[in-house]
Amino acid sequence: MRIEICGFYGFGNIGDEAVLQSIIEQLGDHQYIISTSLPFNPVNWQHYSKITGCEIRSHEDLRTDFDAYILGGGDLNWGYGWRQCLSVFANNIPSMNFAVGYNKRWYYSEKLHGLYSEFLKNFEAITVRDNGSYNLLTKINDKMNIQLAFDPAINLREEPFECPKNKIVVCPRYEDVVPNQPQLDWLMSELKTVSRDVLLVACAPNDIEGHDIDMQLCKYLHERLEGSEILNISPFEPRKLKYLISKSKMLYSGGRYHPLVFAIAHDIPFQIAPTAVAYAKIPFLQEMYAIFGKTGLIKLTNRNIELFQNL
Numbered sequence: 001m002r003i004e005i006c007g008f009y010g011f012g013n014i015g016d017e018a019v020l021q022s023i024i025e026q027l028g029d030h031q032y033i034i035s036t037s038l039p040f041n042p043v044n045w046q047h048y049s050k051i052t053g054c055e056i057r058s059h060e061d062l063r064t065d066f067d068a069y070i071l072g073g074g075d076l077n078w079g080y081g082w083r084q085c086l087s088v089f090a091n092n093i094p095s096m097n098f099a100v101g102y103n104k105r106w107y108y109s110e111k112l113h114g115l116y117s118e119f120l121k122n123f124e125a126i127t128v129r130d131n132g133s134y135n136l137l138t139k140i141n142d143k144m145n146i147q148l149a150f151d152p153a154i155n156l157r158e159e160p161f162e163c164p165k166n167k168i169v170v171c172p173r174y175e176d177v178v179p180n181q182p183q184l185d186w187l188m189s190e191l192k193t194v195s196r197d198v199l200l201v202a203c204a205p206n207d208i209e210g211h212d213i214d215m216q217l218c219k220y221l222h223e224r225l226e227g228s229e230i231l232n233i234s235p236f237e238p239r240k241l242k243y244l245i246s247k248s249k250m251l252y253s254g255g256r257y258h259p260l261v262f263a264i265a266h267d268i269p270f271q272i273a274p275t276a277v278a279y280a281k282i283p284f285l286q287e288m289y290a291i292f293g294k295t296g297l298i299k300l301t302n303r304n305i306e307l308f309q310n311l
Helices: 014-027 082-090 110-120 131-140 181-197 214-224 238-246 258-265 274-278 281-309
Strands: 002-006 031-036 051-055 068-072 095-100 125-128 146-148 168-171 198-200 250-253 270-272
Touching: 002 014, 002 082, 014 068, 014 238, 014 258, 014 281, 068 082, 082 095, 095 281, 110 131, 125 131, 125 281, 131 146, 131 281, 146 281, 168 181, 181 198, 181 214, 181 250, 181 274, 198 214, 238 258, 250 258, 258 270, 258 281, 270 274, 274 281
Parallel strands: 002 031, 002 068, 031 051, 068 095, 095 125, 125 146, 168 198, 168 250, 250 270
Antiparallel strands: none
16 A cells, blocks of 8 residues: 655654654555655655655645555644645545644634634544644534544654663753743753763754754753763654663653653653743643553554554
8 A cells, every 4th residue: 555644754853753653663564655845855764665755845746646645643733734635635535634733823713613624524534642632623623523542653663772771861942932041941950960860862953954953952951961961863763762761760851742752651750841831732741641641642542543444
C-alpha cells in the first residue's frame, strides 16, 4: 500500500520527527510519501526504505498517487494541509485525521464552524490527541465520530546508544515571541545545586536558516551551570532521545512537549517551566496524564492504528 502522511516534518524538531517515525513504525511495511509545507530534505530519512518526500507549495504540488492519506499527528490546525486534503477528498481516497491536536490559536473563528465541519466530516476517521481538541471539535459538530486518542510518539521504539545514565535531562524551548530569560532563570534556580548531573539537549537545535535556537539556550545554561554537559542528538533521531530519557532520573522541560511524552512512557519524573503553561498542549498533556496514566495513554494511542486498519 502507498500511504501519504502530511504534517510539520523536515524542519528539524525532534518532536515532529518522533510523530512521523512512530506513525510509520505502527503502520508497518508500506510505501510512504511524506508531504510538508516546510523544506524537505530526503537525506534526513535515508534510513527508511520505500519513502519519498514532497513539499506542498501550490496546486501544482498536489498528488493523488497513493492508496490512503493521513493528516498526521502533531499540533496542526485548519489551513495547514488543506490543499492536499481537498485533493484527497475530491478523489475519494480513504483518509484519516490521525492524533491531531487542535487549538484556538490559529485559523479559528466561531463564524467558520460550518466550514470546519464540512472539512472534517470528509475524513473516514478522526482521532485527536487531547481533551481540549476533542471538546473543540465536538463543539464544531457533535454529530461527527471523533475519537480521543493520544500522541503516537509514546509508543516510539527506543534506539539504545552509548549515553550518560542517571542524569537530569534538560530540554529548553527557544521562544521568538516571548522572552526566554524567565525560562532560563527558572531552570538555573532549579538546577544550581545539582548542576553536575545536568545533561542539556536541544530538541530543535537550529532554525531553517541554521541559526541556533534551542542550542542557543543550551549553551547559555551550560556556561552558568557548573559541570553540566551538552549532549548533541540529531533531531532526526528521536528514538535516541527517548532512550536517553528512559535512562535518566529526572526530566526538566522548558516547554518542549515530546520529551514529556517520552518521560511518561518510562515513568520518569518531570518538571515543567512555569512559562510553558502558555502553550495549550502542555496543560492538556498534564490533564491527560492525570486522568489516564501511562497505561491508559498507551491504550488510547492504539485507537489510531485500529481505526486506520478499518478504513
